Amino acid sequence: MNAQDNLAKWENTTKLPKYLKDQLTELSKDSSWVEDAFSQDINFGTAGMRGRLEPGTNRINLFTVGRVTEGLALLIEENGEEAKKRGVAISFDSRYHSRDFAQHAAQILGKHGIQVYLFDDLRPTPELSFAVRHLHTFAGINITASHNAKQYNGYKVYGEDGAQMAPDNADRLFSYAQKVDDIFSVETAPVEQLRADGTLQLIGEDVDEAYLAHLKEVTVDPEMVKANADKLKIIYTPLHGTGKMLYDRAFRQGGFDNVIPVPSQSIIDPEFPTTIKPNPEYRDVFEPGFKLANKVDANVIIATDPDADRMGAAVRKNNGDFQVLTGNQIATLMAYYLLVHMKENGTLSSDYELVTSVVSSALPFKIADDFGIKTKHVLTGFKYIGEEVDRMNKEKDGKFLMGFEESYGYLFKPFARDKDAMQGALMFAEVASYYASKGMTVFDGLQEIWQKYGVAYEITKAVEMPGIGGQKKMAELMSKLRKKHLTEINGTKVVKIQDFETQETIEDGKKTPLTGFPKSNVLKYFLDDETWVALRPSGTEPVIKAYVGVNKKDIETAEKAAQEYQEVLAKLLK
Ligand SMILES: O=P(O)(O)OC[C@H]1O[C@H](O)[C@H](O)[C@@H](O)[C@@H]1O
Numbered sequence: 338m339n340a341q342d343n344l345a346k347w348e349n350t351t352k353l354p355k356y357l358k359d360q361l362t363e364l365s366k367d368s369s370w371v372e373d374a375f376s377q378d379i380n381f382g383t384a385g386m387r388g389r390l391e392p393g394t395n396r397i398n399l400f401t402v403g404r405v406t407e408g409l410a411l412l413i414e415e416n417g418e419e420a421k422k423r424g425v426a427i428s429f430d431s432r433y434h435s436r437d438f439a440q441h442a443a444q445i446l447g448k449h450g451i452q453v454y455l456f457d458d459l460r461p462t463p464e465l466s467f468a469v470r471h472l473h474t475f476a477g478i479n480i481t482a483s484h485n486a487k488q489y490n491g492y493k494v495y496g497e498d499g500a501q502m503a504p505d506n507a508d509r510l511f512s513y514a515q516k517v518d519d520i521f522s523v524e525t526a527p528v529e530q531l532r533a534d535g536t537l538q539l540i541g542e543d544v545d546e547a548y549l550a551h552l553k554e555v556t557v558d559p560e561m562v563k564a565n566a567d568k569l570k571i572i573y574t575p576l577h578g579t580g581k582m583l584y585d586r587a588f589r590q591g592g593f594d595n596v597i598p599v600p601s602q603s604i605i606d607p608e609f610p611t612t613i614k615p616n617p618e619y620r621d622v623f624e625p626g627f628k629l630a631n632k633v634d635a636n637v638i639i640a641t642d643p644d645a646d647r648m649g650a651a652v653r654k655n656n657g658d659f660q661v662l663t664g665n666q667i668a669t670l671m672a673y674y675l676l677v678h679m680k681e682n683g684t685l686s687s688d689y690e691l692v693t694s695v696v697s698s699a700l701p702f703k704i705a706d707d708f709g710i711k712t713k714h715v716l717t718g719f720k721y722i723g724e725e726v727d728r729m730n731k732e733k734d735g736k737f738l739m740g741f742e743e744s745y746g747y748l749f750k751p752f753a754r755d756k757d758a759m760q761g762a763l764m765f766a767e768v769a770s771y772y773a774s775k776g777m778t779v780f781d782g783l784q785e786i787w788q789k790y791g792v793a794y795e796i797t798k799a800v801e802m803p804g805i806g807g808q809k810k811m812a813e814l815m816s817k818l819r820k821k822h823l824t825e826i827n828g829t830k831v832v833k834i835q836d837f838e839t840q841e842t843i844e845d846g847k848k849t850p851l852t853g854f855p856k857s858n859v860l861k862y863f864l865d866d867e868t869w870v871a872l873r874p875s876g877t878e879p880v881i882k883a884y885v886g887v888n889k890k891d892i893e894t895a896e897k898a899a900q901e902y903q904e905v906l907a908k909l910l911k
Pocket residue numbers: 383384483717718719720742744746874875876877878882
């Protein structure tokens with residue numbers, strides 16, 4: 338694709354709304370921006386497409402959203418009348434243009450005679466996943482860039498099972514989208530007409546009620562929660578996004594009466610003004626929460642990202658300071674709590690299964706082994722956890738205990754098939770309630786787990802490699818690492834390598850097939866000291882991710898070792 342020819346088309350069309358035209362005039366002064374925005378089509382990654390809200394074929398705007406929706410419409414048509422009748426559920430988050438894009442997608446699908454259920458207002462990603470299952474639609478669309486900075490937006494597509502669309506269908510959709518000759522001529526039907534003939538239906542409170550009814554299933558020990566309600570004060574922040582729509586009812590019906598929202602962050606705002614990135618991974622998003630927690634003497638802060646699929650938490654330590662937990666630590670606490678509870682009340686059986694990604698902490702698996710339940714590794718992408726739920730249901734060969742990813746995603750009850758921060762918030766609140774009932778802090782609980790199983794400490798670092806140049810650099814780095822495999826990292830011997838791209842395991846110089854995973858550009862190293870290291874280009878951001886997980890006796894040694902490994906990796910990725 339020639340960037341200049343492509344740019345000329347965008348400059349000459351009369352279809353650009355004024356804000357895009359103005360942006361184009363300004364941004365196109367920079368030739369490297371033009372190259373990046375116009376020399377290729379925006380791709381489908383781990384979670385659909387995501388990019389800066391700017392003009393260009395490699396960006397997110399009305400036209401790239403339109404083209405991909407046309408691709409989805411063609412995919413649905415290929416599946417026949419029944420698929421068209423079942424239609425598509427559409428939701429959106431609190432970002433700039435999210436609502437417009439959602440309506441635009443509805444009008445394109447409507448033009449094809451495809452039934453559309455459009456949320457009347459912003460809603461969490463997991464509620465959209467639930468809505469697809471609840472309404473038996475053929476697909477779902479969510480307009481969101483999740484936890485990215487305010488300059489971004491995105492488009493997540495869901496299959497009929499409520500999980501993000503699996504690669505085969507997503508690839509078909511994308512190839513249909515690429516067949517759209519003229520990105521400016523995707524046809525739409527007027528909203529009034531679609532409303533009048535029933536092709537476009539609004540949904541909202543009806544789906545909320547059904548989703549909330551299911552959320553009640555998440556709490557495993559409602560009596561314990563009730564008995565300890567007054568011992569627990571929780572600060573909650575939706576980080577200016579969709580969690581605001583449901584948190585109050587969700588917590589209240591779960592028996593958590595003492596939940597206090599952070600006022601400044603409960604304002605729905607696409608500027609995300611209290612954050613740099615509205616990502617619960619970062620300490621700074623908790624700052625307003627810390628202040629409030631100190632004022633009202635709360636011990637736990639729960640944050641959900643703007644589309645409420647990720648959940649992060651900070652807990653008070655005995656010295657009064659707050660510790661922001663990692664997604665791995667949160668998942669560890671939850672898995673341990675569930676297993677202890679089930680063992681105590683006699684409901685634990687070896688059929689239960691814990692599912693996580695190959696770049697997540699090894700500690701929950703160690704705990705799962707100790708309790709005698711099954712474990713399963715999948716690639717990054719919650720859709721793969723969704724697939725495991727399907728497999729367990731179809732083959733009746735397991736019961737889903739929980740799925741999690743280090744990137745702050747958790748799922749307990751598969752009525753949603755994407756990570757569900759509302760479920761996560763409820764489960765974390767229950768964990769906090771459990772420790773409060775024992776006169777312990779959540780942080781004490783984590784220490785107790787570490788004492789029993791050893792300290793697992795993980796650090797994920799993302800090295801930015803933006804633009805087409807960045808993509809090339811990431812490809813070169815990965816290929817260099819494949820040509821000459823690392824034999825040691827920071828002086829510690831590499832004992833095994835898993836290459837998910839070539840689908841091989843390399844051990845003692847011997848290669849054996851690595852089965853059970855689709856191909857993916859990931860390298861995972863296992864070291865002599867129980868450390869694991871993984872490298873992969875992200876599917877949602879222009880970054881290469883370096884993951885380190887160490888296993889040590891105490892937290893100080895663990896932190897230090899993980900930092901040192903990360904420093905070595907940083908040099909390697911320069
Ligand atoms: O590491 P990335 O490819 O950027 O993906 C990070 C995360 O992105 C999205 O949130 C997906 O839904 C997750 O399943 C995934 O873990």
